[in-house]
Amino acid sequence: MAEVRERARRESVQDELNEVIRLLDKGELEEELVHKQVGPKQDLVDALTHKQALTRLQNKLDELHPADVAYILEGLPLDRRLQVWDLVKAERDGEILLEVSDAVRESLIGSMDRQELLAAAEQLDTDEIAALAPDLPQEVVQDILDSLDVQNRGRLQSALAYPDDSVGALMDYEMVTVREDIDLEVVLRYLRRLDALPDHTDKLFVVTRDDDLRGVLPLRKLLVSDAEAMVEAVMAKEVVTFHVEQSADEAAQAFERYDLVTAPVVDGQGKLVGRLTVDAVMDFIRAQANEEALKLAGLQEEEDLFASVWKSAKNRWPWIVLNLGTAFVASRVIGVFEGTIEKLVALAALMPIVAGIGGNSGNQTSSLITRGLALGLINPAHTDRLIKKEVAIGLLNGLVWGSVLGIIAYLLYGNVFLGIVMTAAMLLNLLVAALVGIFIPITLHRMGRDPAMGSSVLLTATTDSMGFLIFLGLAALFLV
Amino acid sequence: MAEVRERARRESVQDELNEVIRLLDKGELEEELVHKQVGPKQDLVDALTHKQALTRLQNKLDELHPADVAYILEGLPLDRRLQVWDLVKAERDGEILLEVSDAVRESLIGSMDRQELLAAAEQLDTDEIAALAPDLPQEVVQDILDSLDVQNRGRLQSALAYPDDSVGALMDYEMVTVREDIDLEVVLRYLRRLDALPDHTDKLFVVTRDDDLRGVLPLRKLLVSDAEAMVEAVMAKEVVTFHVEQSADEAAQAFERYDLVTAPVVDGQGKLVGRLTVDAVMDFIRAQANEEALKLAGLQEEEDLFASVWKSAKNRWPWIVLNLGTAFVASRVIGVFEGTIEKLVALAALMPIVAGIGGNSGNQTSSLITRGLALGLINPAHTDRLIKKEVAIGLLNGLVWGSVLGIIAYLLYGNVFLGIVMTAAMLLNLLVAALVGIFIPITLHRMGRDPAMGSSVLLTATTDSMGFLIFLGLAALFLV
Numbered sequence: 001m002a003e004v005r006e007r008a009r010r011e012s013v014q015d016e017l018n019e020v021i022r023l024l025d026k027g028e029l030e031e032e033l034v035h036k037q038v039g040p041k042q043d044l045v046d047a048l049t050h051k052q053a054l055t056r057l058q059n060k061l062d063e064l065h066p067a068d069v070a071y072i073l074e075g076l077p078l079d080r081r082l083q084v085w086d087l088v089k090a091e092r093d094g095e096i097l098l099e100v101s102d103a104v105r106e107s108l109i110g111s112m113d114r115q116e117l118l119a120a121a122e123q124l125d126t127d128e129i130a131a132l133a134p135d136l137p138q139e140v141v142q143d144i145l146d147s148l149d150v151q152n153r154g155r156l157q158s159a160l161a162y163p164d165d166s167v168g169a170l171m172d173y174e175m176v177t178v179r180e181d182i183d184l185e186v187v188l189r190y191l192r193r194l195d196a197l198p199d200h201t202d203k204l205f206v207v208t209r210d211d212d213l214r215g216v217l218p219l220r221k222l223l224v225s226d227a228e229a230m231v232e233a234v235m236a237k238e239v240v241t242f243h244v245e246q247s248a249d250e251a252a253q254a255f256e257r258y259d260l261v262t263a264p265v266v267d268g269q270g271k272l273v274g275r276l277t278v279d280a281v282m283d284f285i286r287a288q289a290n291e292e293a294l295k296l297a298g299l300q301e302e303e304d305l306f307a308s309v310w311k312s313a314k315n316r317w318p319w320i321v322l323n324l325g326t327a328f329v330a331s332r333v334i335g336v337f338e339g340t341i342e343k344l345v346a347l348a349a350l351m352p353i354v355a356g357i358g359g360n361s362g363n364q365t366s367s368l369i370t371r372g373l374a375l376g377l378i379n380p381a382h383t384d385r386l387i388k389k390e391v392a393i394g395l396l397n398g399l400v401w402g403s404v405l406g407i408i409a410y411l412l413y414g415n416v417f418l419g420i421v422m423t424a425a426m427l428l429n430l431l432v433a434a435l436v437g438i439f440i441p442i443t444l445h446r447m448g449r450d451p452a453m454g455s456s457v458l459l460t461a462t463t464d465s466m467g468f469l470i471f472l473g474l475a476a477l478f479l480v
Numbered sequence: 481m482a483e484v485r486e487r488a489r490r491e492s493v494q495d496e497l498n499e500v501i502r503l504l505d506k507g508e509l510e511e512e513l514v515h516k517q518v519g520p521k522q523d524l525v526d527a528l529t530h531k532q533a534l535t536r537l538q539n540k541l542d543e544l545h546p547a548d549v550a551y552i553l554e555g556l557p558l559d560r561r562l563q564v565w566d567l568v569k570a571e572r573d574g575e576i577l578l579e580v581s582d583a584v585r586e587s588l589i590g591s592m593d594r595q596e597l598l599a600a601a602e603q604l605d606t607d608e609i610a611a612l613a614p615d616l617p618q619e620v621v622q623d624i625l626d627s628l629d630v631q632n633r634g635r636l637q638s639a640l641a642y643p644d645d646s647v648g649a650l651m652d653y654e655m656v657t658v659r660e661d662i663d664l665e666v667v668l669r670y671l672r673r674l675d676a677l678p679d680h681t682d683k684l685f686v687v688t689r690d691d692d693l694r695g696v697l698p699l700r701k702l703l704v705s706d707a708e709a710m711v712e713a714v715m716a717k718e719v720v721t722f723h724v725e726q727s728a729d730e731a732a733q734a735f736e737r738y739d740l741v742t743a744p745v746v747d748g749q750g751k752l753v754g755r756l757t758v759d760a761v762m763d764f765i766r767a768q769a770n771e772e773a774l775k776l777a778g779l780q781e782e783e784d785l786f787a788s789v790w791k792s793a794k795n796r797w798p799w800i801v802l803n804l805g806t807a808f809v810a811s812r813v814i815g816v817f818e819g820t821i822e823k824l825v826a827l828a829a830l831m832p833i834v835a836g837i838g839g840n841s842g843n844q845t846s847s848l849i850t851r852g853l854a855l856g857l858i859n860p861a862h863t864d865r866l867i868k869k870e871v872a873i874g875l876l877n878g879l880v881w882g883s884v885l886g887i888i889a890y891l892l893y894g895n896v897f898l899g900i901v902m903t904a905a906m907l908l909n910l911l912v913a914a915l916v917g918i919f920i921p922i923t924l925h926r927m928g929r930d931p932a933m934g935s936s937v938l939l940t941a942t943t944d945s946m947g948f949l950i951f952l953g954l955a956a957l958f959l960v
Contacts, residue, residue, distance in 0.1 A: 068737070261680060285762075299847065309873050327832060327836045338825045348831075364796050371770070377551075393792050397793060
């Protein structure tokens with residue numbers, strides 16, 4: 001990766017985005033003028049000003065950090081985004097493509113031809129090419145593979161073979177290695193012969209001639225230790241090490257827990273094959289959190305803010321269809337009790353409250369359980385305590401808020417029995433909510449599914465249908 | 481902070497938790513035996529075994545990384561948690577308290593007396609004490625202040641004065657500084673005189689005699705540069721620098737964007753006062769994401785999985801009361817149309833579908849907008865495009881799924897007009913959902929509120945009430 005250019009952030013990135021939009025507005029005005037073929041002097045002056053605006057825009061883009069250019073591209077509608085993309089220097093395309101979101105990357109890559117894509121890939125390391133590869137046309141990936149030397153081709157091929165969520169897919173190959181039987185003076189001399197140390201290097205990896213990992217030599221130690229000491233004496237031997245096939249999620253948790261900056265990655269034989277860095281891990285965590293937030297809201301995948309209507313609609317349909325299904329079931333539950341509602345129409349007005357509060361309360365429980373499961377804090381030995389606690393809260397809430405609603409229902413409709421049915425239904429539905437709030441995430445987890453995804457729909461479907469069933473059922477039995 | 485002990489993760493932390501629970505089970509059995517005062521030889525042998533179990537547990541805890549002990553404490557019910565906490569060596573209390581969640585920290589601190597708390601604080605740096613202070617009794621904080629030397633007391637006082645979400649509250653004071661007018665050989669000799677470099681040190685800060693920040697000297701450069709070069713010639717002068725009063729959120733975004741490991745923090749006069757490290761930033765990001773996820777699900781604050789029923793219930797009430805309020809409003813909207821429902825009871829069964837799908841669809845829109853706002857991608861210049869896009873999707877979805885439901889309603893009830901009203905109501909409510917899905921988060925954002933929090937409740941309240949109003953209103957006008 002290109003060295004991170006550290007720069008004073010005189011203006012915030014948002015200001016940069018506003019500036020780009022301003023320059024684009026000027027530039028667009030210019031195009032209009034050229035189109036109209038208007039001649040007079042004043043217009044010519046305007047056109048020149050606008051031409052300058054685009055040049056200024058190009059200069060600004062050249063100055064910006066790739067991550068900032070990526071940010072600006074995300075914030076622009078498709079036509080303006082491609083206009084800006086054309087102004088970006090070709091040799092920076094690769095690093096910017098790495099920074100944008102999947103959805104925006106797709107739109108940018110779609111606008112590039114084979115030659116441009118090849119040129120962009122040429123600027124990147126193998127691990128970075130591997131990150132882009134899923135979005136590149138198959139033949140471009142083949143071209144890239146053909147253009148690499150043997151070592152890099154091998155690396156790229158194995159990087160492509162690792163599953164998306166494995167350590168292998170996140171690691172890079174920029175490790176600096178030393179032997180254990182030399183002294184620190186030699187290490188320092190060796191380092192001084194290098195042009196630069198890779199980004200984020202906070203430790204050197206100590207390996208044998210066969211790449212067996214022996215330990216790590218933190219720069220923090222190298223710099224304060226006696227130059228005559230041997231690497232073996234100074235290096236840390238107990239090292240947090242990751243396996244190339246380990247889940248990236250586990251690695252991310254370990255990075256947070258042990259505050260790591262880099263860590264070695266080994267293969268099945270304990271040989272060093274790469275390294276994980278904190279920035280790759282942070283990107284992974286952020287991407288995961290994003291994905292989860294959007295999935296919770298019912299979006300299939302990350303959606304470009306400015307995607308086409310048709311594409312966006314398709315992204316949202318599976319969720320709508322799922323909810324239509326569960327709403328239909330709840331509707332049929334009500335349908336069974338149409339006779340009861342006809343006799344006491346107040347039921348129709350009160351039933352959504354019972355169903356809705358059940359859903360809210362159940363979601364509180366299932367969110368806590370889901371979080372506990374994600375952190376691995378929910379131990380089978382303690383499940384019974386959790387159940388008792390949540391059931392007790394359900395009882396308490398059911399009594400308190402059920403009574404409040406029962407009294408309101410009585411006051412509104414002057415029917416004591418309606419009030420009692422309301423209270424009883426709230427109580428029962430909150431108990432149902434507590435139980436399904438625990439069991440749905442735990443069951444999904446045991447089935448190897450992500451409980452964060454399905455829990456909410458399944459839970460709301462249950463509390464809706466059960467809410468209507470309990471409330472209308474009790475009413476049918478005792479009221480009408 | 482104590483040096484991060486890097487160790488081979490032979491067993492995962494989850495296994496450690498299981499092992500602790502097993503040892504606790506054995507230990508508890510022992511207590512029972514002692515209690516029963518049973519004498520025979522076999523029981524004595526058992527008691528010895530169980531005594532050994534607790535000793536083994538203590539040894540295990542001593543070996544574990546503080547973050548792992550914290551993890552285990554999170555996963556235990558209160559009684560067992562305090563039992564384990566008693567087994568932890570007093571000098572490790574401080575670093576473990578830093579690692580646990582707020583809710584668990586409260587339970588641990590509650591079990592400690594003043595002397596124990598003071599002893600725990602003694603092991604910590606000022607920035608770490610500042611992080612604990614909000615959870616400590618006032619008199620303990622005063623005792624700690626009294627025990628510090630002048631420099632550290634000043635630091636702690638100013639750290640306590642920074643708002644929770646400012647850079648000042650996140651920074652530490654472990655920076656290594658050098659002057660610009662010396663050569664690298666002198667720097668290397670100076671470093672060698674230190675016992676150790678602070679955790680995460682990836683750069684030295686170059687300052688004047690008055691602590692004016694002049695630049696940074698990355699270790700990566702120090703190690704590869706000629707020893708005779710001057711610091712001034714090698715150092716980076718354009719540095720991502722944070723201001724002590726800047727928002728932590730902005731700093732976190734910059735850390736991610738520019739892949740930083742550490743960065744200098746300056747005061748209003750440009751003087752170096754501290755540094756930010758990637759681990760503090762990651763903790764901040766994680767804590768924020770957690771809080772957001774729990775608030776979205778309607779929990780006031782982070783909740784200890786094993787908190788008391790009473791405490792948990794109170795944590796959940798504000799959300800339930802809020803939803804009761806909105807559900808009540810929706811219920812009164814239905815109440816207005818009781819006469820209409822009495823005449824055509826099918827309306828009662830169909831109305832929750834119209835309201836529910838409106839809520840789902842609106843939440844998709846508002847999640848996208850909320851995310852765009854959080855990233856600063858929603859520019860006033862493009863709001864009209866977003867509105868057009870979302871309204872178009874609402875129209876499309878309304879036509880497609882409204883028609884599907886209209887046909888189903890017709891098939892179920894044999895009433896063509898009911899089907900038409902259903903389709904029209906869906907279409908209108910999805911338009912309402914699209915508009916409120918855009919305007920609610922944007923308005924909250926303009927008011928300086930976090931759109932992630934209130935959007936969902938406000939949106940669902942609107943789509944519910946409007947869904948009932950539109951559907952029942954159309955039915956009252958055209959059907960009965």
